[in-house]
């Protein structure tokens with residue numbers, strides 16, 4: 001089946017509501033599945049989903065580049081007892097030793113010297129109260145405090161014209177985001193939740209908090225950050241979830 005028959009992207013109309021457009025993007029794929037394909041052929045179905053997902057990445061990146069900030073809420077709305085989530089139960093969360101911890105840097109970064117906890121916690125910080133949305137169907141408002149990822153990337157001389165920022169975690173998890181999202185001022189290296197140093201299960205020593213993306217795009221227990229022009233994928237993305245996953 002020729003590629004251009006599978007998805008006929010609608011023209012992007014700047015005025016169109018982004019959710020409506022995303023919905024149309026999805027139903028377009030579903031429609032093609034129902035009408036144009038032999039759905040008994042798993043390969044083709046898989047390829048189709050991959051194409052729909054790539055198309056969704058493209059639409060979302062286009063819209064994100066002109067989109068606004070995520071809403072911030074009054075502090076009184078922040079939940080104190082935040083919900084935990086990961087691909088395993090909380091007692092199995094990796095315990096990171098603060099005195100020996102090092103954040104490794106790699107890829108298109110000029111100064112790749114690793115950072116220890118003292119250096120990280122010495123960075124300028126700000127607080128923000130935003131909503132975390134998990135793809136599993138729950139959301140919660142929390143207060144996170146930390147350093148804009150942009151501040152950090154600038155300090156270490158990262159190539160800010162590169163396409164992706166990738167993250168490696170202590171629990172085998174990994175994620176990556178587009179550079180515009182990495183530079184968005186609300187994307188932070190979060191050291192605190194509800195004014196307390198991040199407890200182990202919430203990602204000590206820090207979590208990348210991104211209020212414009214779904215929960216699974218926000219790696220905890222980060223041990224390495226790298227900058228690259230090749231899309232590094234992610235733990236759930238490589239298991240079929242959409243890579244951009246904006247909210």
Ligand SMILES: Nc1nc2c(c(=O)[nH]1)N[C@H]1C(S)=C(S)[C@@H](COP(=O)(O)O)O[C@H]1N2
Nearest residue numbers: 083084085086087134169173215216218220
């Ligand atoms: N290292 C790591 N980061 C992760 C995950 C994980 O399993 N491992 N799960 C993700 C998912 S699906 C969600 S919803 C949030 C949950 O973060 P919380 O425990 O602070 O609520 O972390 C994200 N980051």
Ligand SMILES: [Mo]
Nearest residue numbers: 134135215216
């Ligand atoms: Mo999630």
